Amino acid sequence: xxxxxxxxxxxxxxxxxxxxxxxxxxxxxxxxxxxxxxxxxxxxxxxxxxxxxxxxxxxxxxxxxxxxxxxxxxxxxxxxxxxxxxxxxxxxxxxxxxxxxxxxxxxxxxxxxx
Amino acid sequence: xxxxxxxxxxxxxxxxxxxxxxxxxxxxxxxxxxxxxxxxxxxxxxxxxxxxxxxxxxxxxxxxxxxxxxxxxxxxxxxxxxxxxxxxxxxxxxxxxxxxxxxxxxxxxx
Numbered sequence: 001x002x003x004x005x006x007x008x009x010x011x012x013x014x015x016x017x018x019x020x021x022x023x024x025x026x027x028x029x030x031x032x033x034x035x036x037x038x039x040x041x042x043x044x045x046x047x048x049x050x051x052x053x054x055x056x057x058x059x060x061x062x063x064x065x066x067x068x069x070x071x072x073x074x075x076x077x078x079x080x081x082x083x084x085x086x087x088x089x090x091x092x093x094x095x096x097x098x099x100x101x102x103x104x105x106x107x108x109x110x111x112x113x114x
Numbered sequence: 115x116x117x118x119x120x121x122x123x124x125x126x127x128x129x130x131x132x133x134x135x136x137x138x139x140x141x142x143x144x145x146x147x148x149x150x151x152x153x154x155x156x157x158x159x160x161x162x163x164x165x166x167x168x169x170x171x172x173x174x175x176x177x178x179x180x181x182x183x184x185x186x187x188x189x190x191x192x193x194x195x196x197x198x199x200x201x202x203x204x205x206x207x208x209x210x211x212x213x214x215x216x217x218x219x220x221x222x223x224x
Contacts, residue, residue: 006157033211042201042214043158058211090157092212100146103212105157 006106023091032074132189136202
């Protein structure tokens, strides 16, 4: 089945450690996005990528890093510089450029710092 | 991107139509209106989008006013599985970066 897959579903991290969240899509989509969601709030954009080997900062990029070496993959690293990393992280993909296309979301990774 | 205003919450009886309003008074001519919903602890799900004309698909209908300053999402026959947070988003960005607000918490009751 075509879709977008995030792993793991739950992740625990000790303070001071970096951790990488996986996002893979087999929809042949050009654009991929990472969002963060805190309890009771909407989604906020962390990073996005329009094409392989290129990505742009979103609204809350500090303390995060990404790579886009393959069209299918857009991993997010939460670094120790992120002051409050506990949150629900969502990856999305979209078909190319255009307002007339919808975004497809993964099921999310819930990160908890212990 | 234009901002949207939605009610914080609303209840709906199972089997009845749910009408979800959204105000977007600063929308510009080439911005689309999108609706997504998010069931608890899951990723958002696309519902429908439109520019000027009313739209309908298997999930819902979207009614956009003639001046485009507001819209209404209609779930024709609400079921318990429609309980979710519904987000109304307007987007100018050509790559469709979505600005999510707090949305409307819809609770469908038996």
